[in-house]
Amino acid sequence: MISRRDFLSAGTALAGLLAASGTGLAQAVGGQSLTQADLLKFGKSGTFTLLHVTDIHAQLVPLYFREPSTNLGVGDARGVPPHLTDVAFLNYFGLKPGTRDAYSLTSEDFTQLARTYGRMGGVDRIAALVKAIRAERGADKVLLLDGGDGLQGSWSSLKTQGEDMVKVFTALGLDAMVGHWEFTYGADRVTEIKEKAPFAFLAQNVRSTEWQEPVFDAAKTFEKGGAKIAVIGQAFPRTPIANPRWMIPDWEFGIREEEMQKQVDAARAGGADAVVVLSHNGFDVDRKMASRVSGIDVILTAHTHDAMPRVVEVGKTLLVATGSHGKFLSRLDLDVKDRKVTGYRFQLIPVFSDVIAPDPDMAKLVADIRAPYAKDLARELGRADSLLYRRGNFNGTFDDMICDAIMKERDAEIALSPGFRWGGTLLPGDPITFDAVANATAITYPACYRTTMTGKQLKEVLEDVADNIFHPDPYFQGGGDMVRVGGVGYAIDVSQGAGQRISDLTLLKTGKPLEADKTYTVAGWASIAQNVEGPPVWELVERYVTDAKTVKIAPNASVKVTGA
Amino acid sequence: MPLHLDATLVPTRRRALKLAGLATLAAVLAPRMALATEAQVADEIKKLFSGKAMGEGKIKLDLPEIAENGLVVPINLDVESPMTEADFVKSVHVFADGNPLPQVLTYRFTPESGKASASARMRLAQTQNVIAVAEMSNGQLYSAKAQVKVTIGGCGG
Amino acid sequence: MAIKSQPRVRVPAQAKAGEIIEIKTLISHEMESGQRKDAAGKTVPRDIINTFQAAFNGKPFFTAEWFPSISANPYQSFFFRAKESGEFTFTWKDDAGAEQKASAKLTVA
Numbered sequence: 001m002i003s004r005r006d007f008l009s010a011g012t013a014l015a016g017l018l019a020a021s022g023t024g025l026a027q028a029v030g031g032q033s034l035t036q037a038d039l040l041k042f043g044k045s046g047t048f049t050l051l052h053v054t055d056i057h058a059q060l061v062p063l064y065f066r067e068p069s070t071n072l073g074v075g076d077a078r079g080v081p082p083h084l085t086d087v088a089f090l091n092y093f094g095l096k097p098g099t100r101d102a103y104s105l106t107s108e109d110f111t112q113l114a115r116t117y118g119r120m121g122g123v124d125r126i127a128a129l130v131k132a133i134r135a136e137r138g139a140d141k142v143l144l145l146d147g148g149d150g151l152q153g154s155w156s157s158l159k160t161q162g163e164d165m166v167k168v169f170t171a172l173g174l175d176a177m178v179g180h181w182e183f184t185y186g187a188d189r190v191t192e193i194k195e196k197a198p199f200a201f202l203a204q205n206v207r208s209t210e211w212q213e214p215v216f217d218a219a220k221t222f223e224k225g226g227a228k229i230a231v232i233g234q235a236f237p238r239t240p241i242a243n244p245r246w247m248i249p250d251w252e253f254g255i256r257e258e259e260m261q262k263q264v265d266a267a268r269a270g271g272a273d274a275v276v277v278l279s280h281n282g283f284d285v286d287r288k289m290a291s292r293v294s295g296i297d298v299i300l301t302a303h304t305h306d307a308m309p310r311v312v313e314v315g316k317t318l319l320v321a322t323g324s325h326g327k328f329l330s331r332l333d334l335d336v337k338d339r340k341v342t343g344y345r346f347q348l349i350p351v352f353s354d355v356i357a358p359d360p361d362m363a364k365l366v367a368d369i370r371a372p373y374a375k376d377l378a379r380e381l382g383r384a385d386s387l388l389y390r391r392g393n394f395n396g397t398f399d400d401m402i403c404d405a406i407m408k409e410r411d412a413e414i415a416l417s418p419g420f421r422w423g424g425t426l427l428p429g430d431p432i433t434f435d436a437v438a439n440a441t442a443i444t445y446p447a448c449y450r451t452t453m454t455g456k457q458l459k460e461v462l463e464d465v466a467d468n469i470f471h472p473d474p475y476f477q478g479g480g481d482m483v484r485v486g487g488v489g490y491a492i493d494v495s496q497g498a499g500q501r502i503s504d505l506t507l508l509k510t511g512k513p514l515e516a517d518k519t520y521t522v523a524g525w526a527s528i529a530q531n532v533e534g535p536p537v538w539e540l541v542e543r544y545v546t547d548a549k550t551v552k553i554a555p556n557a558s559v560k561v562t563g564a
Numbered sequence: 565m566p567l568h569l570d571a572t573l574v575p576t577r578r579r580a581l582k583l584a585g586l587a588t589l590a591a592v593l594a595p596r597m598a599l600a601t602e603a604q605v606a607d608e609i610k611k612l613f614s615g616k617a618m619g620e621g622k623i624k625l626d627l628p629e630i631a632e633n634g635l636v637v638p639i640n641l642d643v644e645s646p647m648t649e650a651d652f653v654k655s656v657h658v659f660a661d662g663n664p665l666p667q668v669l670t671y672r673f674t675p676e677s678g679k680a681s682a683s684a685r686m687r688l689a690q691t692q693n694v695i696a697v698a699e700m701s702n703g704q705l706y707s708a709k710a711q712v713k714v715t716i717g718g719c720g721g
Numbered sequence: 722m723a724i725k726s727q728p729r730v731r732v733p734a735q736a737k738a739g740e741i742i743e744i745k746t747l748i749s750h751e752m753e754s755g756q757r758k759d760a761a762g763k764t765v766p767r768d769i770i771n772t773f774q775a776a777f778n779g780k781p782f783f784t785a786e787w788f789p790s791i792s793a794n795p796y797q798s799f800f801f802r803a804k805e806s807g808e809f810t811f812t813w814k815d816d817a818g819a820e821q822k823a824s825a826k827l828t829v830a
Binding site for chain 1 (some may be wrong): 626629630631632633637638666683691713715716717718719720721
């Protein structure tokens with residue numbers, strides 16, 4: 001199907017590929033003078049255009065989101081994209097420090113660059129880009145797909161059970177979506193969305209627990225630019241492990257690689273010219289799946305929030321990584337000839353909110369959605385006196401703040417906070433609004449429990465979570481980043497096997513090692529157990545920030561990482 | 565160590581662990597009872613089949629890499645065979661080498677089965693290997709092994 | 722004695738001659754492993770369905786022996802090569818020797 005030689009001789013040639021790859025675009029134009037038209041510049045159009053958004057986490061308005069400074073790959077993923085950060089990332093993709101590219105894709109000089117280049121995302125900006133591309137190409141040549149985690153992550157999404165984003169996606173003219181955090185609204189709500197929304201909710205890998213029958217449509221075929229495109233959906237395979245299974249008790253997930261192969265084969269047999277997997281597997285799982293399932297032209301990846309300015313080719317399959325929080329819109333044009341994909345051009349379009357004129361209709365919709373909560377959202381609780389961010393394998397200052405709040409408000413020696421990848425970033429001096437707190441905590445199982453655990457049990461928890469991140473085989477990984485801990489330091493050797501990675505657990509208050517048999521007071525939130533008692537975590541954070549007035553978090557030095 | 569135990573099965577003293585995402589299924593299946601070890605079970609299997617050599621291949625053992633619920637882990641197996649009177653799969657035996665009682669099930673097939681394929685659900689007390697041994701109508705043995713991870717989960721993503 | 726719960730069975734009503742069909746069965750049962758202790762610390766005695774058998778026109782073609790590692794409410798799916806019309810009989814047997822049966826008709830065109 002696709003070979004490198006085909007691309008090079010397909011008329012666009014290498015120069016065209018590079019020019020359209022997003023790499024160096026902003027540099028060529030120069031930092032400040034970028035225009036909306038520059039962002040939309042593209043090489044030769046394909047037979048049809050795929051547009052991909054993912055992991056928006058219900059961020060309706062522009063925000064800051066700092067990419068991780070630690071994003072370790074293990075096994076085959078060690079040291080290869082997307083497991084590169086900062087200078088290594090810039091060097092690999094040929095980008096320069098200090099540029100818009102460096103700002104949007106890495107954490108290097110984040111505060112300074114954020115002040116220069118401004119917030120990113122906003123669904124009204126995305127709408128403006130989508131409309132422009134549809135106008136350029138003709139709507140009958142454009143397919144718009146969402147990779148999941150769109151309907152959760154903000155106060156308005158929690159309050160409306162994702163209806164805010166259903167409205168946004170409807171207005172955007174979305175063609176299909178897949179799910180992960182969507183399932184935390186419960187089976188009934190997801191079923192309702194599937195049945196009522198004007199776009200498809202696809203998942204080949206969800207079965208009823210009772211009879212092992214498909215719960216969702218596995219795939220849908222679209223005709224765009226005269227080509228038949230089969231889109232196969234893949235829900236986050238570890239949803240019932242990473243999130244509360246009791247919310248979806250009658251559904252089983254899993255990767256179901258063989259079933260995926262069957263879907264691909266059925267799509268081909270049904271006359272598909274191109275097979276696209278709309279996946280929420282996470283990048284490393286998709287990379288492995290691409291090497292084992294044949295006949296997939298494109299995997300639109302999600303879940304791990306990676307943003308890359310070029311596609312990754314695995315055999316004949318193209319992997320697209322569109323980032324998160326509405327920071328990027330991916331455009332992939334495919335050439336179809338003789339019922340095969342023969343070439344492509346790709347551009348990761350950064351959604352610089354200051355450069356793009358908001359789409360007025362979508363801006364109005366966003367205002368309407370947020371209006372009922374405007375007072376809550378705007379409530380200023382305190383000020384950030386240092387950069388507050390979440391993303392990274394081990395800790396983030398926003399989570400350190402949450403842990404501090406939990407320990408203080410629940411009078412605990414140790415705090416545990418889940419390693420979610422979503423949640424915005426606040427710059428030093430920014431107000432800490434309730435909106436910002438909700439952006440990092442708005443889930444349907446927010447209760448902050450208080451309990452006791454022995455040192456041994458805490459180690460077991462850390463080991464278990466570590467294996468879900470650092471198992472060398474991505475099919476055995478699940479969930480998000482490492483659980484955040486407050487009050488405790490530890491060392492981790494990511495190259496070790498299950499149960500062998502964690503050592504030197506230290507109670508920071510005393511500087512003494514955690515004792516295996518001694519009991520400690522532990523508080524945390526987002527337990528996936530049912531009937532958990534405790535106040536919602538955002539209440540604790542609100543009280544804590546209100547009392548503190550300003551929050552200054554020093555970089556966390558209590559987790560020592562080796563083996564990377 | 566799954567978090568997903570039914571509340572009724574978890575004594576209150578384990579509630580704290582369950583909250584934090586830690587509860588041992590082993591404790592439910594086998595309180596204070598030693599779980600089998602890999603080596604013990606390998607030995608037992610050898611004895612059961614009189615030390616006869618076992619071939620590889622033929623058996624496709626389809627298990628989740630990570631159990632969603634240690635109490636209900638789907639197992640799907642499929643043994644390659646024409647399933648004719650002359651050549652069929654007589655039986656398949658499944659073992660879990662980290663459970664207190666490692667024997668899981670035995671299937672007895674006939675040529676009328678059409679294919680030597682079946683699915684069931686099992687309990688897994690901890691991360692362990694699931695081993696299937698198939699006996700063909702000519703007495704030849706084949707085995708296959710797959711690891712299933714049983715985890716506390718949580719941490720969303 | 723009989724096993725109280727009603728089993729459920731999914732069998733295609735019709736098949737072509739030579740077609741291999743999938744049969745799915747479910748029965749409600751605690752499958753008490755004999756490994757569990759109650760709140761008082763007493764071992765709960767083992768009580769499981771230990772055998773499932775499928776027969777067609779009286780001739781058994783598939784048997785499953787279940788051990789305590791089988792989940793509660795045991796599910797079993799398996800296959801059958803359809804040749805002629807007739808009736809399936811499915812039998813579940815527990816540790817006490819009690820039985821439960823279900824049947825289903827198959828028409829082969």
